[in-house]
Amino acid sequence: GNPSGLFGASRGVRLPDCISTMGNFCSSSPGESLAEKAIAGSGSDEVDPKEMIRVFEKQDELYLKQKRKNCMQDCFLCEAESEFKVSMEVADATNFLHVQEDSNCCARILCCGSRPWNTTMYWGADPGGTPILEVRRPFRTPAGCLKCCCRQEVSVHDVQNDLHMGKAKESCYFCAPNFNLYNAENEVEYEISMPTCCCGTIPNCCSGKLKCCPCACTTTQCCIIGCEVPFHIYKDGKDNKLGSIERFFPDEGDNTLTDQETFKLLMPTSVPKEMTAVFLATTVLINQLYFE
Numbered sequence: 001g002n003p004s005g006l007f008g009a010s011r012g013v014r015l016p017d018c019i020s021t022m023g024n025f026c027s028s029s030p031g032e033s034l035a036e037k038a039i040a041g042s043g044s045d046e047v048d049p050k051e052m053i054r055v056f057e058k059q060d061e062l063y064l065k066q067k068r069k070n071c072m073q074d075c076f077l078c079e080a081e082s083e084f085k086v087s088m089e090v091a092d093a094t095n096f097l098h099v100q101e102d103s104n105c106c107a108r109i110l111c112c113g114s115r116p117w118n119t120t121m122y123w124g125a126d127p128g129g130t131p132i133l134e135v136r137r138p139f140r141t142p143a144g145c146l147k148c149c150c151r152q153e154v155s156v157h158d159v160q161n162d163l164h165m166g167k168a169k170e171s172c173y174f175c176a177p178n179f180n181l182y183n184a185e186n187e188v189e190y191e192i193s194m195p196t197c198c199c200g201t202i203p204n205c206c207s208g209k210l211k212c213c214p215c216a217c218t219t220t221q222c223c224i225i226g227c228e229v230p231f232h233i234y235k236d237g238k239d240n241k242l243g244s245i246e247r248f249f250p251d252e253g254d255n256t257l258t259d260q261e262t263f264k265l266l267m268p269t270s271v272p273k274e275m276t277a278v279f280l281a282t283t284v285l286i287n288q289l290y291f292e
Contacts, residue, residue: 035059035088038096041124049160052123052132055096056273062265063087063248064099064283079108081117082288085125086280090248090262095125097132099284107139113288114142114152120159121280131159135281143289145175152289154281156274165274168192168282176203177231177290181278189275191234192245192282203229231286233267233279243267245283247291261291 034055037047067083086097103117116139122129134157141150151170158165164184171178173193181190197204233243243266263283267276 035096038124039094041126043124044130047123049123049130052130052160053158053277054273055123055132056276058269059088059271059276060267060269061088062276062280063090064263064265064280064287065090065092065095066261066287068260078105079112081108082119082284082292084284086121092125098122098125098127098129100127111139113290113292114140115288119281119284121277133157133165133277133281134159135284137285140170143170143177145173147172152285154285156277156281158277166278168278168285177286179231179282179285181275181282183272184274189235190242191238192231193234193238194229194231242271245279245286261287263287 034047034052034057038052038055063086065085065087067085081101081103082099083101084099085092085095086099087094088096099119099121101117101119103115107115107117117137119135119137120131121133121135123132124130135154136157137154140152141147143152147170151172153167153169155167156165157163166181166183166189167186168179168181171180171191176194176196178191178193180188181192183189195204196202230244230246232241233245234240235242246264246266248262248264263286265279265283267279271279
């Protein structure tokens with residue numbers, strides 16, 4: 001039986017569907033349960049739209065996979081809008097969010113990686129799902145060192161609950177790109193920066209899995225492109241590394257000769273869902289600044 005309402009059954013709470021084997025117990029967190037429903041394509045008839053933001057809870061590894069752009073548009077020098085899938089594994093079977101950019105064609109041609117846009121994250125793996133997040137990027141001057149104003153930034157908004165969740169903003173740095181991540185109260189929560197060498201003066205391209213000599217590169221852009229250099233996530237200083245944003249090269253090499261990038265986001269499960277969303281938005285920004 002179930003004395004004293006064990007597991008909450010007496011209050012009408014539905015037990016999580018899971019498979020267990022002899023001698024093992026299984027558990028399901030809210031974030032995992034919602035992610036599974038998003039993968040399965042469950043809509044607002046099964047999941048309250050205001051609760052969909054909880055899909056970012058208890059996540060420690062996410063993949064942001066760019067969809068291959070229209071080659072005919074590229075042939076006519078018309079930059080296509082960026083489109084991504086978010087998954088818990090590299091395999092497409094675990095896609096649970098669809099990410100779509102909305103921007104002006106002229107801005108994409110003239111402003112390129114500095115263009116303003118609104119990017120929406122939709123529930124489910126396919127277009128047309130319920131919008132969960134809106135990432136807003138205003139026009140700013142290209143990313144660069146020693147900037148005192150017009151720094152690159154993105155802000156994240158919960159569409160269903162009409163809440164500001166946080167933002168990421170380029171900070172003043174000498175050579176290695178650096179971003180501060182703010183919570184909803186506009187307080188700095190995390191810092192994202194590339195590893196450095198030569199007394200912190202240039203990005204350390206030898207820290208990634210693809211080795212190359214950093215001394216052969218004279219600019220930040222040159223150091224980053226073509227190398228699997230991570231952006232590390234820090235909390236309360238550079239001595240406390242919590243995770244990373246890594247440019248991921250699948251075995252099939254889809255992003256070797258095409259504008260189709262894959263990024264792996266690693267972080268502790270203790271990160272609040274709001275900041276996990278800001279991490280994803282920052283990954284989209286980093287892709288456009290340094291890899292497009």
